[in-house]
Amino acid sequence: xxxxxxxxxxxxxxxxxxxxxxxxxxxxxxxxxxxxxxxxxxxxxxxxxxxxxxxxxxxxxxxxxxxxxxxxxxxxxxxxxxxxxxxxxxxxxxxxxxxxxxxxxxx
Amino acid sequence: xxxxxxxxxxxxxxxxxxxxxxxxxxxxxxxxxxxxxxxxxxxxxxxxxxxxxxxxxxxxxxxxxxxxxxxxxxxxxxxxxxxxxxxxxxxxxxxxxxxxxxxxxxxxxxxxxxxxxxxxxxxxxxxxxxxxxxxxxxxxxxxxxxxxxxxxxxxxxxxxxxxxxxxxxxxxxxxxxxxxxxxxxxxxxxxxxxxxxxxxxxxxxxxxxxxxxxxxxxxxxxxxxxxxxxxxxxxxxxxxxxxxxxxxxxxxxxxxxxxxxxxxxxxxxxxxxxxxxxxxxxxxxxxxxxxxxxxxxxxxxxxxxxxxxxxxxxxxxxxxxxxxxxxxxxxxxxxxxxxxxxxxxxxxxxxxxxxxxxxxxxxxxxxxxxxxxxxxxxxxxxxxxxxxxxxxxxxxxxxxxxxxxxxxxxxxxxxxxxxxxxxxxxxxxxxxxxxxxxxxxxxxxxxxxxxxxxxxxxxxxxxxxxxxxxxxxxxxxxxxxxxxxxxxxxxxxxxxxxxxxxxxxxxxxxxxxxxxxxxxxxxxxxxxxxxxxxxxxxxxxxxxxxxxxxxxxxxxxxxxxxxxxxxxxxxxxxxxxxxxxxxxxxxxxxxxxxxxxxxxxxxxxxxxxxxxxxxxxxxxxxxxxxxxxxxxxxxxxxxxxxxxxxxxxxxxxxxxxxxxxxxxxxxxxxxxxxxxxxxxxxxxxxxxxxxxxxxxxxxxxxxxxxxxxxxxxxxxxxxxxxxxxxxxxxxxxxxxxxxxxxxxxxxxxxxxxxxxxxxxxxxxxxxxxxxxxxxxxxxxxxxxxxxxxxxxxxxxxxxxxxxxxxxxxxxxxxxxxxxxxxxxxxxxxxxxxxxxxxxxxxxxxxxxxxxx
Numbered sequence: 001x002x003x004x005x006x007x008x009x010x011x012x013x014x015x016x017x018x019x020x021x022x023x024x025x026x027x028x029x030x031x032x033x034x035x036x037x038x039x040x041x042x043x044x045x046x047x048x049x050x051x052x053x054x055x056x057x058x059x060x061x062x063x064x065x066x067x068x069x070x071x072x073x074x075x076x077x078x079x080x081x082x083x084x085x086x087x088x089x090x091x092x093x094x095x096x097x098x099x100x101x102x103x104x105x106x107x
Numbered sequence: 108x109x110x111x112x113x114x115x116x117x118x119x120x121x122x123x124x125x126x127x128x129x130x131x132x133x134x135x136x137x138x139x140x141x142x143x144x145x146x147x148x149x150x151x152x153x154x155x156x157x158x159x160x161x162x163x164x165x166x167x168x169x170x171x172x173x174x175x176x177x178x179x180x181x182x183x184x185x186x187x188x189x190x191x192x193x194x195x196x197x198x199x200x201x202x203x204x205x206x207x208x209x210x211x212x213x214x215x216x217x218x219x220x221x222x223x224x225x226x227x228x229x230x231x232x233x234x235x236x237x238x239x240x241x242x243x244x245x246x247x248x249x250x251x252x253x254x255x256x257x258x259x260x261x262x263x264x265x266x267x268x269x270x271x272x273x274x275x276x277x278x279x280x281x282x283x284x285x286x287x288x289x290x291x292x293x294x295x296x297x298x299x300x301x302x303x304x305x306x307x308x309x310x311x312x313x314x315x316x317x318x319x320x321x322x323x324x325x326x327x328x329x330x331x332x333x334x335x336x337x338x339x340x341x342x343x344x345x346x347x348x349x350x351x352x353x354x355x356x357x358x359x360x361x362x363x364x365x366x367x368x369x370x371x372x373x374x375x376x377x378x379x380x381x382x383x384x385x386x387x388x389x390x391x392x393x394x395x396x397x398x399x400x401x402x403x404x405x406x407x408x409x410x411x412x413x414x415x416x417x418x419x420x421x422x423x424x425x426x427x428x429x430x431x432x433x434x435x436x437x438x439x440x441x442x443x444x445x446x447x448x449x450x451x452x453x454x455x456x457x458x459x460x461x462x463x464x465x466x467x468x469x470x471x472x473x474x475x476x477x478x479x480x481x482x483x484x485x486x487x488x489x490x491x492x493x494x495x496x497x498x499x500x501x502x503x504x505x506x507x508x509x510x511x512x513x514x515x516x517x518x519x520x521x522x523x524x525x526x527x528x529x530x531x532x533x534x535x536x537x538x539x540x541x542x543x544x545x546x547x548x549x550x551x552x553x554x555x556x557x558x559x560x561x562x563x564x565x566x567x568x569x570x571x572x573x574x575x576x577x578x579x580x581x582x583x584x585x586x587x588x589x590x591x592x593x594x595x596x597x598x599x600x601x602x603x604x605x606x607x608x609x610x611x612x613x614x615x616x617x618x619x620x621x622x623x624x625x626x627x628x629x630x631x632x633x634x635x636x637x638x639x640x641x642x643x644x645x646x647x648x649x650x651x652x653x654x655x656x657x658x659x660x661x662x663x664x665x666x667x668x669x670x671x672x673x674x675x676x677x678x679x680x681x682x683x684x685x686x687x688x689x690x691x692x693x694x695x696x697x698x699x700x701x702x703x704x705x706x707x708x709x710x711x712x713x714x715x716x717x718x719x720x721x722x723x724x725x726x727x728x729x730x731x732x733x734x735x736x737x738x739x740x741x742x743x744x745x746x747x748x749x750x751x752x753x754x755x756x757x758x759x760x761x762x763x764x765x766x767x768x769x770x771x772x773x774x775x776x777x778x779x780x781x782x783x784x785x786x787x788x789x790x791x792x793x794x795x796x797x798x799x800x801x802x803x804x805x806x807x808x809x810x811x812x813x814x815x816x817x818x819x820x821x822x823x824x825x826x827x828x829x830x831x832x833x834x835x836x837x838x839x840x841x842x843x844x845x846x847x848x849x850x851x852x853x854x855x856x857x858x859x860x861x862x863x864x865x866x867x868x869x870x871x872x873x874x875x876x877x878x879x880x881x882x883x884x885x886x887x888x889x890x891x892x893x894x895x896x897x898x899x900x901x902x903x904x905x906x907x908x909x910x911x912x913x914x915x916x917x918x919x920x921x922x923x924x925x926x927x928x929x930x931x932x933x934x935x936x937x938x939x940x941x942x943x944x945x946x947x948x949x950x951x952x953x954x955x956x957x958x959x
Contacts, residue, residue, distance in 0.1 A: 025118065026125040044145065045152035048119065052159040069128070073121045074114075 010042065010050050012093055015078065015086040018060065022077035024067070025051060051076060059085050115156050119149060167483075171490040178491065182463070186495070189459050192847065193499020193545070196452025197538055198506030199840065203445040205507070205534040206514055207438035209527060215427060216350050218290025222255075222387040223426035224396065225354065228407070230419045231663075231680050237422050237429075241379035242372040243407045250403055253396040254385040256288035261365060262382055263357045267615050269335035270322055273813030276360035278336065279353055283364060286313075288386050289354070295319075296330045296345030299364055303344075306368040310341045313362040316349040336361060338617020350527065354384050356430055374410040384426065397423050414665070415680050436912050437833050444586065444840040447579045451847045453545055454572040456499075458851055460492060460549050461569060462858050489550030496546035500538055504530065507538070517835065519828030573855045574895035576848035577936065580841070581899020581928055582906060587841035588924040589914055590834035596916035597827050602655055603756030603765075605698030606823045608789055609646075610797040611653055612816040614805060615783040627780050630808060631773070635690060637804050638788060644800075646696030646789035649773050650689040653697070653785050653819070655757040655826060659685035662742055664767070669729055670739035670746065684725060685758050685768045686742070688779055693770070694720075694753060696789045704736045704751030707772055711750070715772040715779075719747035725767035726752045742769070761826050762915050787819075794818035833913065845935060853939040856888050860943045867947055868955025877948040884947045888940030896929050903928075 017023060017031045028051075029042045054060045059082035065075045078086065126142040135141055143149065179186040214220050227237030239247070239259060248257045259282050266278035283304035292298060293313060303311045312334070314323075323329035333340045341363065353359050365381075372379060387396055404421035411419050424432075464471075471484060508530055518525050552568075621627045631649055638647040652659040664681030691707040693699075702723060711718050719740055726735045726749075735749045755765045773780055786805065790797045798816035805814045860867070867880055907919035917924070 024121070024125075026122045029122075030129075043147065044122065045147040045149075046155070048115070048122075048152055049155040049159055052115075052156050056159055056163055067125070069125075071121060071125065072117075073125070074118045 011054060012089045014050060014054065015082060015089060018076055018078045019086060022075045024073035024075050111160050112157060115153055119153060171487050174487065175491040175494050185459060185463055189456050189495045190498045190502060192452045192455045193496055194502035194506055195843065196449040197500050197503030197542060198510060199843065200445045200449045201503060201507035201534060201538045202510035202514060203441050204537055205511055205530055206525060206528045207442050208534060210431065210434055210438045216352065220427060223289060224385050224387060224393065224423055225426045225429045226385065226423040227383050228419055228421055231683055238380045239383040240377055241367055241381055242374040242377045244381050244383050245369040245372055247403050253388060253391045253399045255388045256284055257385040258282045258285045258288040259381040259383045260285060262355060263353055263359055266337050267813050269811055273811050275813045275815055277358055278361045278363060279359040280363045280365045288384060291348055293345030294348045295327060298345060304364045304366055306366045308366065310339060310363065311344045312341045313345045313347050314343055315347050315351060315360045318360045319346045337615060338619035354426055393425055418680055440910055440913065441836055444583055444837055447583050448840050448844045451576045451579050451844050454576045455847055455851045457549050457552060458569060458572050458854060485551065489547060492550035493546035496542040500542035504538060518832055519825065569855055570891045573852050573891045574898065576851045577892055577895025577932060578898035578902060580844045580848040581896055581932055582902045583841040583844045584928045584931065585903040585924055586910060587838040588928055589910060589917055589921060590837050592917045592924065593915040594827060594830045594834045597761050597830060600757065600761050602823065603699060603754055604654060606819040608791050609787060609819040610794055610801055610816050611785050611787050611819050612801050612814050613783065613785050614812050614814060618782055621782055627782060628774055631780050631784060634786065634805060634808055641800065643792065644788060644790045646692055648690050648693040648696040648787040649784045650687050650693055650787065651781060651784060652687050653787065655760055655823060659687055659758060661685045666743050668741045670741055685766060686771060688771050688773045688775060690773045696787050699756055700754045702752045702754055706751055711772060712774060715775040716745060717747055718750045720751045720753050720770040721749055722753055722768040723755045724765055725769055728767055849935050849939040852888065852936055853942060856884060856940045857943040859887060860884060860947045864950055864955050867950045868952040871950065871952040872956060880947050881944045884944040885940055888936060892933060892936040896932055900925055900929060
């Protein structure tokens with residue numbers, strides 16, 4: 001788990017964002033940006049490959065819908081498998097950060 | 108996939124627009140630009156996103172392949188049958204395609220060949236080949252406006268090349284601009300030029316690549332060498348490109364200059380025959396050129412003697428059309444035959460796949476139940492059939508390379524460009540394309556047919572496939588039957604002479620060393636004497652030509668007149684009468700009976716111009732039932748007494764009817780004997796012994812003469828070599844087709860019996876006898892067969908006119924052949940259906956009903 005955690009962190013952020021409800025790629029960017037208080041900035045170019053990979057793996061489903069502004073956008077939502085994966089990923093992240101924190105304190 | 112690409116693009120665009128909108132609301136100037144800047148490299152993001160899907164697709168194809176492989180391993184019998192059948196079909200088709208491609212489809216080895224034309228006069232005096240008289244050609248080339256280049260040649264002829272040892276090769280004389288006209292250049296050295304072509308210029312030659320590498324070791328030192336061609340020293344100035352051939356589709360080892368003095372070529376008197384070829388100017392169509400030549404042709408016609416004009420026509424063709432006109436039928440027929448075999452093979456594979464699909468319905472139902480879409484199932488099926496077809500293709504190509512070698516080995520000389528046939532990229536591409544096509548169709552058919560077992564379409568499709576196979580087999584067998592019969596008839600045509608124990612050699616005396624008639628006469632006399640003196644030799648003769656291959660001199664029939672009989676000039680030529688110059692021993696040596704009077708004797712040789720022997724047919728044409736002996740006949744300017752009548756012989760090959768002919772003495776006429784002659788030797792010995800004897804005796808007199816003796820029996824066999832080749836190939840394909848069709852019928856009926864086992868059991872339980880059951884199965888097979896045979900007979904009749912020109916002595920719609928073919932196929936079908944019928948009879952009703 002730990003080895004792909006850093007790369008997996010974007011996926012974790014996506015899954016977590018979508019836990020709140022279906023959203024499109026741009027919406028996910030805004031959400032992560034605002035919730036993290038600007039600390040985490042999603043590299044937009046790598047967002048979409050990640051979304052499509054998650055969808056292909058069956059963690060997300062996607063559908064074209066109309067935004068409140070009347071624009072057509074592709075909305076992603078969590079599947080059951082996605083929720084499970086999110087739960088495991090949160091756990092994994094917690095243990096990883098716990099480990100890192102301990103190491104930092106010890107040093 | 109294209110949907111996906113589009114979708115990703117739209118998704119990224121939506122992102123950029125939303126960002127821009129957000130930025131605009133925040134009051135950022137150049138919002139669009141800023142949005143793009145923040146996003147980074149859009150193309151890269153797009154590519155990365157798309158890769159996600161490509162990888163998925165590749166992975167799933169891998170799955171399909173693995174799945175297909177497993178399923179083939181489970182059914183090795185099916186797999187082997189399907190692959191072997193495809194391999195047979197593709198192998199046969201590929202090998203034949205590689206042979207006929209060069210003749211039928213591939214561009215000629217000339218640059219921009221589509222602009223090359225062949226033009227000339229068609230007249231009885233030169234058979235069915237267009238020619239141009241030298242003064243006409245000279246006139247046309249000066250007046251024409253439609254050609255970029257205009258050239259002429261004097262056709263290919265045998266010549267003697269002296270290089271350490273005498274060698275007989277093919278020569279042609281051409282105008283200096285011949286190579287530029289056909290768009291070629293010497294690969295080494297230089298082309299001919301106008302100076303070389305001036306009458307009296309020192310003779311130069313271009314030699315073929317083959318001769319260059321065989322005899323000069325492919326060395327540049329060949330250039331500038333003097334070679335001895337027919338006794339004349341000729342300087343080699345260049346080497347022809349590899350694969351060079353004359354527009355007549357024959358090879359040439361040496362190209363010499365024409366060196367015609369056109370000022371001496373006068374219309375109305377010159378009879379020098381040329382072949383004329385030209386290159387159209389860019390943008391000029393053939394029709395335009397033909398129109399432009401109308402007045403020139405009309406003018407040339409006025410120089411033709413008036414009574415012959417009706418029989419003379421002028422023609423202009425595209426070179427390619429003219430070339431393939433005479434050689435097209437046989438290759439097209441062979442190509443049609445292998446395509447037919449290929450179709451039969453395809454039908455078998457389709458049948459196999461249908462049966463397999465029927466057996467896999469459960470498996471497919473399960474796959475669909477666990478979420479595989481129709482498209483995915485279709486892809487799986489297509490993957491499997493493509494795999495089968497490509498495996499068949501690979502095996503087929505291997506088979507094709509073997510078959511190709513077999514063809515080249517079996518093929519007689521004279522099939523143009525056969526030796527160059529290879530399985531090159533073009534041919535491989537064709538095989539690949541047909542395998543791909545077959546794979547896609549086969550894969551799609553069972554799926555599109557739907558999953559229902561008892562769908563009426565399925566019941567209809569399999570019998571249609573079987574009937575189609577039988578129909579195609581009928582067509583193939585009919586063709587093979589017709590060709591085989593014509594071959595037999597050709598071989599049993601009475602030739603009019605006895606070809607066994609007879610050898611012949613055509614020799615040429617060098618003009619340089621035998622310039623005068625007396626020298627040639629002396630040579631031929633000595634040769635005759637020496638040969639006749641050998642113990643065991645029973646006949647020796649010389650003749651300027653020998654039957655049955657044509658190549659004789661010919662006299663216009665209306666120029667042959669019986670003295671003292673009114674008649675004068677008749678209308679038209681009346682056709683051509685071949686004649687030959689022979690020594691007294693000719694009739695006995697050839698085994699041609701003298702029907703009346705006598706043949707030539709030694710006394711006649713002292714007054715050679717005074718006697719003539721008529722062929723039976725000519726005697727009848729000239730004298731009817733009157734006695735021709737002692738009558739005086741004028742042939743052209745000669746006046747000769749008829750001393751005998753000889754039986755007719757086949758002169759112009761086997762397929763043409765017997766023509767009238769006459770004989771004169773070998774030393775008759777001012778120019779005779781010419782510097783060439785056939786030497787005939789009859790001896791009751793092995794042909795090899797006689798051939799060696801002939802060569803030794805000739806070279807004892809002059810070691811620089813090349814001698815290539817040949818048994819006359821072999822010469823005769825050559826005439827039927829091509830029909831034999833065609834008949835054997837077509838028979839091979841027909842046999843293959845029938846075999847495959849029989850297998851198809853057998854498999855079809857077997858499948859039917861298995862499907863209906865339960866029903867058969869019920870019927871038997873209800874009192875049907877074994878006979879009834881067998882009859883039921885055979886009736887089913889019979890219905891398919893009858894439909895197939897009927898269709899096949901109709902098809903054979905419809906196609907008959909295409910093979911008409913290949914046939915001899917048998918009508919293209921020969922009812923006997925058709926009836927025999929139909930019977931044969933019915934018998935084959937009966938055998939193929941009998942095995943499953945017996946299996947049906949052996950059904951145990953109790954077991955069949957309990958089953959399942």
